[in-house]
Amino acid sequence: MRVIKTIKQMQRLAASLRRGGKTIGFVPTMGALHEGHLSLIRAARKACDIVAVSIFVNPTQFGPAEDYTIYPRDSKRDATLCRNAGVDILFCPSVEEMYPADFQTFVQVEKLSQGLCGPHRLGHFRGVATVVLKLLQTVQPHQAFFGQKDYQQSRIIQQMVQDLALSIRVRILPTVRETDGLAMSSRNIHLNREERQAATVIYRTLKLGEELIRQGERTSHVIRKKMLELIRHASLVRLDYLAIVAPKNLQEIREITGPILIAIAAWIGKTRLIDNLRLDSESKEGRRP
Amino acid sequence: MRVIKTIKQMQRLAASLRRGGKTIGFVPTMGALHEGHLSLIRAARKACDIVAVSIFVNPTQFGPAEDYTIYPRDSKRDATLCRNAGVDILFCPSVEEMYPADFQTFVQVEKLSQGLCGPHRLGHFRGVATVVLKLLQTVQPHQAFFGQKDYQQSRIIQQMVQDLALSIRVRILPTVRETDGLAMSSRNIHLNREERQAATVIYRTLKLGEELIRQGERTSHVIRKKMLELIRHASLVRLDYLAIVAPKNLQEIREITGPILIAIAAWIGKTRLIDNLRLDSESKEGRRP
Numbered sequence: 001m002r003v004i005k006t007i008k009q010m011q012r013l014a015a016s017l018r019r020g021g022k023t024i025g026f027v028p029t030m031g032a033l034h035e036g037h038l039s040l041i042r043a044a045r046k047a048c049d050i051v052a053v054s055i056f057v058n059p060t061q062f063g064p065a066e067d068y069t070i071y072p073r074d075s076k077r078d079a080t081l082c083r084n085a086g087v088d089i090l091f092c093p094s095v096e097e098m099y100p101a102d103f104q105t106f107v108q109v110e111k112l113s114q115g116l117c118g119p120h121r122l123g124h125f126r127g128v129a130t131v132v133l134k135l136l137q138t139v140q141p142h143q144a145f146f147g148q149k150d151y152q153q154s155r156i157i158q159q160m161v162q163d164l165a166l167s168i169r170v171r172i173l174p175t176v177r178e179t180d181g182l183a184m185s186s187r188n189i190h191l192n193r194e195e196r197q198a199a200t201v202i203y204r205t206l207k208l209g210e211e212l213i214r215q216g217e218r219t220s221h222v223i224r225k226k227m228l229e230l231i232r233h234a235s236l237v238r239l240d241y242l243a244i245v246a247p248k249n250l251q252e253i254r255e256i257t258g259p260i261l262i263a264i265a266a267w268i269g270k271t272r273l274i275d276n277l278r279l280d281s282e283s284k285e286g287r288r289p
Numbered sequence: 290m291r292v293i294k295t296i297k298q299m300q301r302l303a304a305s306l307r308r309g310g311k312t313i314g315f316v317p318t319m320g321a322l323h324e325g326h327l328s329l330i331r332a333a334r335k336a337c338d339i340v341a342v343s344i345f346v347n348p349t350q351f352g353p354a355e356d357y358t359i360y361p362r363d364s365k366r367d368a369t370l371c372r373n374a375g376v377d378i379l380f381c382p383s384v385e386e387m388y389p390a391d392f393q394t395f396v397q398v399e400k401l402s403q404g405l406c407g408p409h410r411l412g413h414f415r416g417v418a419t420v421v422l423k424l425l426q427t428v429q430p431h432q433a434f435f436g437q438k439d440y441q442q443s444r445i446i447q448q449m450v451q452d453l454a455l456s457i458r459v460r461i462l463p464t465v466r467e468t469d470g471l472a473m474s475s476r477n478i479h480l481n482r483e484e485r486q487a488a489t490v491i492y493r494t495l496k497l498g499e500e501l502i503r504q505g506e507r508t509s510h511v512i513r514k515k516m517l518e519l520i521r522h523a524s525l526v527r528l529d530y531l532a533i534v535a536p537k538n539l540q541e542i543r544e545i546t547g548p549i550l551i552a553i554a555a556w557i558g559k560t561r562l563i564d565n566l567r568l569d570s571e572s573k574e575g576r577r578p
Contacts, residue, residue, distance in 0.1 A: 007454045015456070019308075102538070104400045105418070105452035110393040129394070130453075137454045163394035164419075165296045165426045167304070249391070 026141030061127030350416030
């Protein structure tokens with residue numbers, strides 16, 4: 001596994017791999033790797049000749065009051081995990097390398113950044129879109145892999161890639177969960193034992209929504225009401241939002257007649273967690289009079 | 290010369306040229322080609338194996354009250370000029386091809402967009418940066434060529450390319466002028482005979498500034514004052530700005546001790562023209578006590 005720290009070096013390597021006819025699969029991460037990341041790496045391993053992983057805790061996607069400084073970092077462990085997973089290239093630039101002193105270019109994906117996490121994390125998706133675009137220009141992959149847990153982020157990147165005509169296939173892969181359903185996240189490490197237990201209510205609430213739809217309920221506010229009853233009475237939990245939206249444009253849906261995404265963001269103590277379920281087929285199944 | 294109208298086709302062609310080891314030189318234009326564009330095409334012809342020109346009048350860089358609808362268009366003449374100049378690829382996408390219905394991604398180069406034309410053309414440079422980034426992703430050039438007449442635009446694109454780590458060399462080439470000094474511009478066609486005559490005051494004013502500096506004047510406000518006297522008394526001319534700035538960051542300069550850019554934007558009747566002079570060496574030459 002080659003560990004690369006500069007953009008120039010990474011670009012030279014990518015260009016030479018491409019000239020040699022190799023396909024590059026790319027998994028951008030902020031490190032603190034878990035099974036979710038590893039599932040993306042395995043998918044890249046399967047789909048492409050070369051697997052590149054980046055580790056970069058991106059300051060521009062954290063608000064001033066957010067957890068940039070305490071975001072978990074463990075570069076040695078991450079490197080070992082990557083090596084064991086068969087990663088070919090580990091790109092881990094410094095903050096100065098990605099954001100030199102006169103840096104001033106930002107990318108904004110407008111409509112998709114407005115709902116869900118948008119109002120709760122001002123500037124977050126601007127930081128995400130900007131850094132991902134720069135990473136894509138640097139690693140020059142044929143395919144890039146993202147986890148569905150960060151669904152809004154994934155859609156924003158997909159839209160950016162389409163709008164700016166990048167020749168890259170963006171793949172969104174299923175969320176990997178703990179045995180009790182909690183979505184894997186680097187931030188789970190911040191949870192103490194009680195909080196870890198309390199956090200399971202997020203997935204249970206999502207599953208309640210799924211079950212109600214499976215039973216034939218089609219009116220969002222009815223589903224939301226029952227879900228809110230469950231999550232609002234849970235201890236240690238403070239809800240940011242619970243939304244039922246269209247997976248493509250992330251706009252809220254009143255009557256469920258097609259694919260939907262149920263998304264939740266909630267604080268468990270001082271840790272903000274997000275999760276979602278995408279329901280594609282059940283809605284059609286239940287579309288009887 | 291191949292004429293290409295879709296992004297996919299252009300990308301396929303660019304990828305195959307690159308695989309074949311060819312270098313691509315790119316001149317993005319809004320058409321209504323003149324000798325300034327042709328000088329860029331000649332430079333690309335000299336520097337690269339393949340020359341690609343795009344013609345696209347970009348709606349997102351025009352304000353609602355600006356001249357998008359009357360911007361000169363003459364695609365037949367442009368194609369002939371390109372063919373005669375040895376252009377290999379002419380890329381002329383439709384507005385729908387560049388901006389499909391759900392388009393929503395925009396690029397902003399922040400500091401460099403704030404001064405000079407920035408406040409006079411709100412959103413203009415956001416539109417420019419966005420379309421140029423998309424064109425660069427589409428044509429995939431090794432080098433891209435811009436004219437110094439649009440100096441702020443050129444610097445913004447240079448900065449964007451650097452900030453986002455595009456592997457492209459941005460080249461800014463000298464302004465081409467009519468015999469009386471007027472900078473070539475597609476918009477000059479809008480000038481009637483009186484306005485065309487009046488427009489020469491822009492270059493004469495820039496040359497006055499240059500002459501004052503050559504004579505040893507180093508205080509910007511003294512130079513500006515004398516320049517303003519000349520241009521403000523000219524008939525048919527309404528000044529947007531006259532600024533003396535650092536060529537790198539476009540910030541205003543009080544005492545001239547290094548390279549400078551003198552930039553003017555002025556309305557001649559209903560036509561807004563811009564021009565500038567970049568002075569690199571004179572300032573050092575005159576830096577005696």
